[in-house]
Amino acid sequence: xxxxxxxxxxxxxxxxxxxxxxxxxxxxxxxxxxxxxxxxxxxxxxxxxxxxxxxxxxxxxxxxxxxxxxxxxxxxxxxxxxxxxxxxxxxxxxxxxxxxxxxxxxxxxxxxxxxxxxxxxxxxxxxxxxxxxxxxxxxxxxxxxxxxxxxxxxxxxxxxxxxxxxxxxxxxxxxxxxxxxxxxxxxxxxxxxxxxxxxxxxxxxxxxxxxxxxxxxxxxxxxxxxxxxxxxxxxxxxxxxxxxxxxxxxxxxxxxxxxxxxxxxxxxxxxxxxxxxxxxxxxxxxxxxxxxxxxxxxxxxxxxxxxxxxxxxxxxxxxxxxxxxxxxxxxxxxxxxxxxxxxxxxxxxxxxxxxxxxxxxxxxxxxxxxxxxxxxxxxxxxxxxxxxxxxxxxxxxxxxxxxxxxxxxxxxxxxxxxxxxxxxxxxxxxxxxxxxxxxxxxxxxxxxx
Amino acid sequence: xxxxxxxxxxxxxxxxxxxxxxxxxxxxxxxxxxxxxxxxxxxxxxxxxxxxxxxxxxxxxxxxxxxxxxxxxxxxxxxxxxxxxxxxxxxxxxxxxxxxxxxxxxxxxxxxxxxxxxxxxxxxxxxxxxxxxxxxxxxxxxxxxxxxxxxxxxxxxxxxxxxxxxxxxxxxxxxxxxxxxxxxxxxxxxxxxxxxxxxxxxxxxxxxxxxxxxxxxxxxxxxxxxxxxxxxxxxxxxxxxxxxxxxxxxxxxxxxxxxxxxxxxxxxxxxxxxxxxxxxxxxxxxxxxxxxxxxxxxxxxxxxxxxxxxxxxxxxxxxxxxxxxxxxxxxxxxxxxxxxxxxxxxxxxxxxxxxxxxxxxxxxxxxxxxxxxxxxxxxxxxxxxxxxxxxxxxxxxxxxxxxxxxxxxxxxxxxxxxxxxxxxxxxxxxxxxxxxxxxxxxxxxxxxxxxxxxx
Numbered sequence: 001x002x003x004x005x006x007x008x009x010x011x012x013x014x015x016x017x018x019x020x021x022x023x024x025x026x027x028x029x030x031x032x033x034x035x036x037x038x039x040x041x042x043x044x045x046x047x048x049x050x051x052x053x054x055x056x057x058x059x060x061x062x063x064x065x066x067x068x069x070x071x072x073x074x075x076x077x078x079x080x081x082x083x084x085x086x087x088x089x090x091x092x093x094x095x096x097x098x099x100x101x102x103x104x105x106x107x108x109x110x111x112x113x114x115x116x117x118x119x120x121x122x123x124x125x126x127x128x129x130x131x132x133x134x135x136x137x138x139x140x141x142x143x144x145x146x147x148x149x150x151x152x153x154x155x156x157x158x159x160x161x162x163x164x165x166x167x168x169x170x171x172x173x174x175x176x177x178x179x180x181x182x183x184x185x186x187x188x189x190x191x192x193x194x195x196x197x198x199x200x201x202x203x204x205x206x207x208x209x210x211x212x213x214x215x216x217x218x219x220x221x222x223x224x225x226x227x228x229x230x231x232x233x234x235x236x237x238x239x240x241x242x243x244x245x246x247x248x249x250x251x252x253x254x255x256x257x258x259x260x261x262x263x264x265x266x267x268x269x270x271x272x273x274x275x276x277x278x279x280x281x282x283x284x285x286x287x288x289x290x291x292x293x294x295x296x297x298x299x300x301x302x303x304x305x306x307x308x309x310x311x312x313x314x315x316x317x318x319x320x321x322x323x324x325x326x327x328x329x330x331x332x333x334x335x336x337x338x339x340x341x342x343x344x345x346x347x348x349x350x351x352x353x354x355x356x357x358x359x360x361x362x363x364x365x366x367x368x369x370x371x372x373x374x375x376x377x378x379x380x381x382x383x384x385x386x387x388x389x390x391x392x393x394x395x396x397x398x399x400x401x402x403x404x405x406x407x408x409x410x411x412x413x414x415x416x417x418x419x420x421x422x423x424x425x426x427x428x429x430x431x432x433x434x435x436x437x438x439x440x441x442x443x444x445x446x447x448x449x
Numbered sequence: 450x451x452x453x454x455x456x457x458x459x460x461x462x463x464x465x466x467x468x469x470x471x472x473x474x475x476x477x478x479x480x481x482x483x484x485x486x487x488x489x490x491x492x493x494x495x496x497x498x499x500x501x502x503x504x505x506x507x508x509x510x511x512x513x514x515x516x517x518x519x520x521x522x523x524x525x526x527x528x529x530x531x532x533x534x535x536x537x538x539x540x541x542x543x544x545x546x547x548x549x550x551x552x553x554x555x556x557x558x559x560x561x562x563x564x565x566x567x568x569x570x571x572x573x574x575x576x577x578x579x580x581x582x583x584x585x586x587x588x589x590x591x592x593x594x595x596x597x598x599x600x601x602x603x604x605x606x607x608x609x610x611x612x613x614x615x616x617x618x619x620x621x622x623x624x625x626x627x628x629x630x631x632x633x634x635x636x637x638x639x640x641x642x643x644x645x646x647x648x649x650x651x652x653x654x655x656x657x658x659x660x661x662x663x664x665x666x667x668x669x670x671x672x673x674x675x676x677x678x679x680x681x682x683x684x685x686x687x688x689x690x691x692x693x694x695x696x697x698x699x700x701x702x703x704x705x706x707x708x709x710x711x712x713x714x715x716x717x718x719x720x721x722x723x724x725x726x727x728x729x730x731x732x733x734x735x736x737x738x739x740x741x742x743x744x745x746x747x748x749x750x751x752x753x754x755x756x757x758x759x760x761x762x763x764x765x766x767x768x769x770x771x772x773x774x775x776x777x778x779x780x781x782x783x784x785x786x787x788x789x790x791x792x793x794x795x796x797x798x799x800x801x802x803x804x805x806x807x808x809x810x811x812x813x814x815x816x817x818x819x820x821x822x823x824x825x826x827x828x829x830x831x832x833x834x835x836x837x838x839x840x841x842x843x844x845x846x847x848x849x850x851x852x853x854x855x856x857x858x859x860x861x862x863x864x865x866x867x868x869x870x871x872x873x874x875x876x877x878x879x880x881x882x883x884x885x886x887x888x889x890x891x892x893x894x895x896x897x898x899x900x901x902x903x904x
Contacts, residue, residue, distance in 0.1 A: 014506065014556030015515070015539045016563075022512030044575055044606035045479045046488025050517040053487075053847070057520065062827075062850040069479035075579065075607035082481045089482030105510040106575040106607060109545065140510030141540050141576065223899060227855040228827055378534075398519050401533045418520060 016378035017398050020355035023138040023148030024102040025051045029188050030152040031100025033213020035235040038096040039065040042083050043104030057418040059219045064231050080117040091128050096231045098132045098238050105140035144355045146256040149188050161267040164245050171246050180207045181247040187254030189333035192220035192424040204300045205291050210240045254333045255361045279429050280340035306431035313435035317442035318345050327351035329377050329395040330414045339368045341434045353379050409444040458616045488606030490574050492614020499523040499648050499673045501530045502567040504560050507537040508553050509574030524652045525675045550582050567678040568598040578605035600625040615697030623704045630682035638667035640735050641687045646695030649674025650864050656872035657718050664744050685709040689734050691716055694778040718871040720786025755873045762880035767791035774798035774844040781809035790880050795837045796820035827851035856896050858886050
């Protein structure tokens with residue numbers, strides 16, 4: 001069928017190989033970056049199971065997601081009893097420090113008053129010292145994974161701000177010394193290695209970062225001395241999240257988190273800095289300049305060297321990008337990150353497909369691409385139907401078929417990646433990560449597979 | 450609209466939960482606050498998805514499909530294969546307010562125009578089930594409009610577990626697909642069977658088919674590994690249904706027996722002895738001495754060859770201790786395969802097993818003291834492994850990291866397995882993999898070097 005017979009792009013009545021995933025998957029991912037945590041999904045058992053399976057395959061790690069397992073009566077008459085007994089069972093059996101609760105499409109649509117259940121639960125949970133609850137509403141039919149992640153973040157900070165207002169948070173760590181302590185909010189598109197490398201940058205500047213969430217230490221894949229754990233085995237300590245109000249500033253990275261900047265400023269009362277991405281030479285320079293000014297310290301030698309390495313990587317790889325065209329089907333953050341690097345190398349950005357996002361966020365990125373649209377991965381099929389002319393596809397594991405059909409290499413990035421090892425060890429931000437990206441994408445073009 | 454699934458689907462005479470409670474409510478395995486298996490939709494999708502020339506369209510918000518499609522390891526051959534495509538109506542807020550039956554209709558028409566499939570399965574999920582959309586009506590209308598079967602699968606997740614979903618899928622096939630076509634006479638042989646519950650994981654169907662065709666037994670249709678709509682439509686013309694390792698789809702076999710008089714047997718192709726027994730049972734069901742003699746000879750020859758190939762693994766594996774933790778039927782079918790390897794199964798999971806499964810476990814338990822594990826939470830598994838000095842855990846993907854993080858050797862025997870384990874070739878694969886996993890010095894090396902220093 002010719003594309004002219006198709007409905008206008010983005011108005012298809014169904015998704016074919018969806019790029020987007022549901023908000024509660026994003027919310028779960030946020031909670032998984034908190035130490036000693038368990039996620040509880042309020043819905044039918046499949047909601048939790050699908051998310052758990054995909055995250056397990058992507059990270060190749062234990063993923064502590066539990067379900068409230070609503071049955072027919074719960075679905076129709078309301079499931080607050082399921083939610084309450086779920087939380088109690090988890091506290092009794094697992095004793096986590098944090099339980100992150102999300103709703104699902106099912107429990108949103110049956111009109112259940114989850115808010116008041118959570119309120120009651122919080123009072124009851126008060127009897128168990130050391131257990132904290134977080135809750136976010138994450139209906140499957142509104143928004144995408146990025147929204148769930150962002151909303152879970154915001155809802156937790158809101159709760160804590162309320163607690164702070166009531167003077168219920170006391171600063172535990174009084175011997176803070178003179179080191180700067182900053183709150184860092186990163187998108188989930190960062191790999192675990194990205195999180196760890198970014199942490200190191202802060203540490204080189206003598207700054208203590210509180211990363212909310214910290215997907216670096218929780219999902220990087222490490223052997224814990226206690227062996228198998230029923231909760232997350234790393235991540236940011238809940239105590240550290242509670243005391244963000246006493247820290248020096250907020251740093252928000254990632255265009256999908258742009259909407260957090262204002263609320264964070266208001267809720268914490270701290271200066272809040274925003275970076276759309278920290279990839280490519282220009283953007284990483286800006287980030288290091290910022291840290292330099294913040295600390296009154298020069299950029300460490302290590303990173304000056306990495307900067308020179310990046311420039312060399314651009315030169316070495318640029319031959320293979322000459323006159324080449326790239327198509328990307330990715331979440332908005334990765335589109336933003338990657339196009340910063342490919343723009344500097346001067347590679348053709350022909351097609352950009354992403355999930356539904358804020359028009360304001362889209363504006364900047366849109367201009368970088370020849371064709372830019374929201375939709376599913378199958379849009380590639382329509383967009384390349386009679387044009388072709390794509391040399392490299394960058395997307396997740398689900399795009400395999402399209403790369404095969406077009407006879408071009410697939411560079412795997414984004415979520416989920418289930419047929420490749422060690423994705424979490426990849427690193428695509430800052431100077432070193434940008435060089436990695438140029439090399440790895442260049443290699444795909446050299447090899448043609 | 451039908452919110453409740455048929456009571457008939459809960460009617461499982463061999464299930465202990467029914468015997469005890471005297472009410473046919475089936476098994477509710479998940480409790481709030483636990484980590485559970487999939488829902489009814491998951492179960493239905495797994496069964497039907499391998500039908501390769503049909504489209505599988507999920508009617509619901511994005512999560513039911515979007516969070517997890519394209520992950521099963523069923524394999525298929527041929528050109529018009531559609532199960533690489535995940536299709537969903539991805540309901541949004543507007544659809545909730547204004548209804549989305551029309552969106553579903555448009556979606557099916559769009560996809561049928563694009564792919565030209567031989568059939569469509571529409572899966573109902575929790576949200577449209579609650580808002581009361583009539584997908585059976587939509588399916589009926591589309592069937593007559595498009596001229597291909599459009600099958601409604603009433604599989605909202607809150608109805609129950611994955612196992613129930615398997616049955617719902619069987620019910621959908623029985624009501625809307627099976628018996629709708631007659632086979633060409635030249636594809637029939639003297640002995641025609643259907644394989645039910647075989648999904649061609651990692652190409653396992655090929656091995657089974659080889660053993661059968663070597664004996665002149667024709668697999669008329671497979672429900673549903675590497676299958677096409679057409680073969681399922683005329684599957685009622687087979688002489689025998691062979692249900693492979695699936696309690697849930699016995700339901701389908703029973704319905705086919707009632708309607709078409711088609712007898713069925715339950716068999717397993719895991720392991721040497723099970724494969725031999727299955728071939729023999731199939732032959733015996735045709736009451737044909739020629740076939741029975743042929744199969745007998747074949748079994749003798751293949752057994753000898755296979756045992757020779759297994760010898761080196763057997764010698765090493767003999768007496769090694771296994772904890773087997775897997776679903777229902779496999780709790781005994783794999784036990785039998787591990788017996789063939791000379792291994793000692795110390796404990797097996799019975800959480801999803803029926804009374805009948807448990808009897809089979811006892812039948813295959815050489816030492817007469819196998820531990821039946823009802824509680825399969827990871828902490829309990831590790832405890833049993835440590836207490837019983839178990840050498841290896843054989844389980845599904847969700848327990849992989851339970852074992853690895855505790856430095857316990859592991860092999861996936863569920864759907865994420867890396868190689869086919871069925872039939873004669875399969876048991877050699879299985880023996881080889883367990884052999885190398887246990888022989889590997891890696892676990893001891895890490896134990897002595899890591900755990901000491903990390904603490």
